Amino acid sequence: MSHQLIIKGSLRRARFTLDLDLDVDLSRPLGILGATGAGKTTLLRVIAGLERDFSGRVEFCGEVWHDGDHFDRVPTHQRGLGVVFQDGRLLPGRTVESNLAFARQRARKVNAAVSYEALTEALDLNHLLSEPAEVLSGGERQRAALARALLARPRLLLLDEPLAANDADHRQQLIRHLAEWLSAEGIPLVYVSHAAHELAQLTRQLIVLERGSVTAQGETHVLLEAQSEAIDSVARPVAAVVMSTDVEHSTATLQLDDDAAGAVLPGERVLLQRELTENSGLGAALQPQSDENEG
Amino acid sequence: MSGDLQAVGLTALLAATTTLLLVPLASPLAWWLARSTSPSRSVIEAVVAMPLVLPPTVLGFYLLIMLNPESVVGSLWIELTGDSLTFSFSGLVIASIIYSLPFMVQPLQAAFRAVPDSVLEAAATLGASPRDRWLNVVLPMAKRGYLTGCVLTFAHTVGEFGVVLMMGGNIPGETRVLSIAIYEHVETLNYDAAHMLALGLLGFSFLSLWLVYRYAGHRFEVVRG
Amino acid sequence: MTAAGLLYAVRCSSVLALLHLFVLASLLWSGGSALAAEARIAVAANFRDTAEAIAARLEAESPHRYQVIAGSTGKLASQILNGAPFDVFMAADRRRPQQLVERGLASAEFQQTYAVGVLGLWWPGGSGAPALDALAALDPRSVCMANPAFAPYGEAALAMLQNAGLEASWLEGVVRVDNVNLVAGLIAQGHARAGFVARSSLIAGKRQGTVVAVDEEVLWFAEQAPIDQAMVLLARAERNVAARYWVQQMQTEPIRELIRVDGYRLPGKQN
Numbered sequence: 001m002s003h004q005l006i007i008k009g010s011l012r013r014a015r016f017t018l019d020l021d022l023d024v025d026l027s028r029p030l031g032i033l034g035a036t037g038a039g040k041t042t043l044l045r046v047i048a049g050l051e052r053d054f055s056g057r058v059e060f061c062g063e064v065w066h067d068g069d070h071f072d073r074v075p076t077h078q079r080g081l082g083v084v085f086q087d088g089r090l091l092p093g094r095t096v097e098s099n100l101a102f103a104r105q106r107a108r109k110v111n112a113a114v115s116y117e118a119l120t121e122a123l124d125l126n127h128l129l130s131e132p133a134e135v136l137s138g139g140e141r142q143r144a145a146l147a148r149a150l151l152a153r154p155r156l157l158l159l160d161e162p163l164a165a166n167d168a169d170h171r172q173q174l175i176r177h178l179a180e181w182l183s184a185e186g187i188p189l190v191y192v193s194h195a196a197h198e199l200a201q202l203t204r205q206l207i208v209l210e211r212g213s214v215t216a217q218g219e220t221h222v223l224l225e226a227q228s229e230a231i232d233s234v235a236r237p238v239a240a241v242v243m244s245t246d247v248e249h250s251t252a253t254l255q256l257d258d259d260a261a262g263a264v265l266p267g268e269r270v271l272l273q274r275e276l277t278e279n280s281g282l283g284a285a286l287q288p289q290s291d292e293n294e295g
Numbered sequence: 296m297s298g299d300l301q302a303v304g305l306t307a308l309l310a311a312t313t314t315l316l317l318v319p320l321a322s323p324l325a326w327w328l329a330r331s332t333s334p335s336r337s338v339i340e341a342v343v344a345m346p347l348v349l350p351p352t353v354l355g356f357y358l359l360i361m362l363n364p365e366s367v368v369g370s371l372w373i374e375l376t377g378d379s380l381t382f383s384f385s386g387l388v389i390a391s392i393i394y395s396l397p398f399m400v401q402p403l404q405a406a407f408r409a410v411p412d413s414v415l416e417a418a419a420t421l422g423a424s425p426r427d428r429w430l431n432v433v434l435p436m437a438k439r440g441y442l443t444g445c446v447l448t449f450a451h452t453v454g455e456f457g458v459v460l461m462m463g464g465n466i467p468g469e470t471r472v473l474s475i476a477i478y479e480h481v482e483t484l485n486y487d488a489a490h491m492l493a494l495g496l497l498g499f500s501f502l503s504l505w506l507v508y509r510y511a512g513h514r515f516e517v518v519r520g
Numbered sequence: 521m522t523a524a525g526l527l528y529a530v531r532c533s534s535v536l537a538l539l540h541l542f543v544l545a546s547l548l549w550s551g552g553s554a555l556a557a558e559a560r561i562a563v564a565a566n567f568r569d570t571a572e573a574i575a576a577r578l579e580a581e582s583p584h585r586y587q588v589i590a591g592s593t594g595k596l597a598s599q600i601l602n603g604a605p606f607d608v609f610m611a612a613d614r615r616r617p618q619q620l621v622e623r624g625l626a627s628a629e630f631q632q633t634y635a636v637g638v639l640g641l642w643w644p645g646g647s648g649a650p651a652l653d654a655l656a657a658l659d660p661r662s663v664c665m666a667n668p669a670f671a672p673y674g675e676a677a678l679a680m681l682q683n684a685g686l687e688a689s690w691l692e693g694v695v696r697v698d699n700v701n702l703v704a705g706l707i708a709q710g711h712a713r714a715g716f717v718a719r720s721s722l723i724a725g726k727r728q729g730t731v732v733a734v735d736e737e738v739l740w741f742a743e744q745a746p747i748d749q750a751m752v753l754l755a756r757a758e759r760n761v762a763a764r765y766w767v768q769q770m771q772t773e774p775i776r777e778l779i780r781v782d783g784y785r786l787p788g789k790q791n
Contacts, residue, residue: 048416048420049419050416050419075419075424076416076419076420077419077420077421077422077423077424077425077427078422078424080422081420082420083417083420085413085416085417087413089413089414089416089417090417091414091417091418091432092414092436093435093436102418102421102423102431103421103422106421106422106423106427107422108422148421149420149421152420152421152422158420359602362603363602363603364602364603369603378605379602379603379604379605380603381602381603381604382599382602382603382604382605383605462602464589464599464604465589465591466560466587466589466604466605467587467589468587469605482698482702483701483702483705484702484705484706484709484730
């Protein structure tokens with residue numbers, strides 16, 4: 001069954017004009033890559049129906065959500081969305097539990113594969129349920145927001161840098177859980193990030209945005225590899241000396257330059273831009289993980 | 296003495312009625328003022344704030360003219376009820392609503408403005424309709440604003456004098472409110488009675504303000520992370 | 521979802537609701553009932569005590585209830601013109617009741633003079649009997665009268681002063697108060713040295729023990745400035761039984777006696 005998302009139109013912003021002509025099937029998760037200020041969040045907001053001034057058309061699964069005459073043909077609250085905003089946006093003056101309840105009370109009535117308990121357990125929220133939203137750390141807030149979005153049992157999940165505030169350990173765990181849930185529930189996904197490895201693991205198709213325009217569109221693993229310039233501008237360049245490689249397990253031990261220390265966390269997956277050679281250069285090409293390739 | 300007690304009761308009834316009526320009247324206005332970007336907003340804000348600076352006798356004077364039995368509004372009222380709107384409790388309620396309007400609108404406006412758009416957007420994405428957002432996101436966040444508005448409106452209406460003097464008169468059980476009763480006692484050199492009422496009002500005003508500051512004052516919470 | 525909103529609204533108004541109940545209770549206790557057959561009598565300030573006495577008398581003799589509201593004649597007339605809910609108007613002049621009749625706000629049927637008031641100059645502690653021209657020696661701010669703008673006793677007082685030849689600039693400085701009743705009180709309390717009082721005020725004050733006036737201290741103007749006090753039944757009370765009863769009783773002997781005893785002269789009997 002196709003989950004066609006069609007966006008055709010434009011929106012003027014201070015620093016750029018968002019200009020879109022998209023027609024994608026969200027049966028395969030879609031990622032949006034771009035530098036800060038490229039318009040990724042704005043694009044997400046247009047899909048969510050939060051930008052009244054967007055002149056154009058937004059359609060999902062054949063439903064017209066937004067067209068020239070009626071920006072609110074289907075208003076935001078009726079689109080069946082699950083949204084995680086960059087800043088979390090938990091409802092103030094309420095506990096975490098109350099925030100989750102807010103979503104559950106308005107959720108679509110569908111049978112969900114992932115239960116409330118499984119979510120709060122996996123997202124490490126059980127000890128936070130009775131805490132007021134205001135006292136949560138950034139990472140905790142994002143995880144609560146993620147649980148909340150999923151509990152709304154959405155037809156379409158829109159995630160805007162949902163893992164950025166979490167530390168590296170949590171992040172990898174969360175990516176794994178997310179991947180699991182997405183395939184279990186089969187929810188169409190639009191995932192905004194500037195972290196290539198997140199996109200690599202969670203999306204199959206990718207759009208690259210630059211100053212409001214789509215400069216590339218295609219399969220995630222192809223684009224990530226081919227769009228080295230784009231990645232240059234978004235990934236953190238790291239200078240390193242290869243200490244050892246293990247081709248069988250597709251891992252390498254690198255010693256980072258002083259400049260680079262702290263830019264990459266131990267255990268973090270990185271995307272290499274050149275071939276790996278032992279000791280001095282780079283010896284083996286490591287590709288981002290995808291279904292088609294094996295390590 | 297029973298006359299004074301009647302004045303207390305009448306004053307409380309007037310203040311309570313005014314406050315209860317102003318809550319639904321002021322809420323949409325305050326909401327619009329909090330979120331509108333229209334150029335007419337400053338005009339409306341000025342009009343709403345006028346009772347703060349206008350001499351009450353001016354307000355009372357124009358109300359006397361507008362609610363007079365010979366005016367459009369006044370004669371309509373007489374046809375409907377048989378009684379004049381001026382020098383009546385109903386007329387005082389109308390006057391008090393206008394006179395105390397800013398005391399309800401302004402705290403509400405501030406409370407509504409403090410509700411971030413981002414939160415309302417998030418609620419919308421969770422499936423909350425505009426009415427749902429109003430009831431379950433905005434109202435709980437505006438609780439303190441409502442408390443402040445109600446207490447201030449009530450206390451302010453209790454202290455009304457100039458307006459009542461102009462178009463309310465001094466009719467026991469109808470328009471003889473506390474401030475008028477005090478004035479009457481002083482006029483008739485009945486200082487003891489005047490003292491009792493005045494001290495009582497003084498204490499009441501202080502109590503109301505203390506309540507507002509104690510329970511609705513800002514508490515700053517440090518948000519970690 | 522809306523339960524939270526409702527609960528919140530209930531909490532908000534519960535305090536006010538309690539207040540409402542208290543208020544209702546106190547209103548009922550103090551007898552502010554609008555259901556009994558009753559009339560509101562607006563009376564000139566000088567006549568207040570007498571009116572209260574008449575009301576007490578009539579309430580004892582009949583099932584009717586009366587509410588007396590006192591003020592200066594001009595103010596009351598102005599309020600009536602603006603819709604004040606009075607049923608009978610007892611002024612301290614004839615002009616204003618006449619105005620109301622002409623405007624259709626009162627019926628001519630019961631228009632009558634009910635009392636003739638007596639104006640006097642009260643000057644305690646003055647040397648010898650009070651005299652109008654001797655007032656010129658005083659600072660006008662220590663002399664007091666009702667405001668001629670809306671109090672007939674004040675009008676008469678001003679006329680007496682002008683006829684006695686006192687200068688306009690001096691007259692401007694005389695203290696004007698809201699109604700003639702206040703004059704006696706001010707002099708008794710020492711706020712003013714002399715002033716123009718109504719005989720009824722002195723008598724009422726003597727009864728209460730708040731005002732003590734010795735005969736020698738007062739110069740009466742019974743002949744020079746009689747204050748004809750007229751009354752009317754207001755249009756809105758045409759069918760008010762209590763109000764009609766009141767105006768009818770004004771010409772009966774017991775009521776006229778009450779009026780006389782309070783310091784008024786009586787007009788000839790009218791029908």
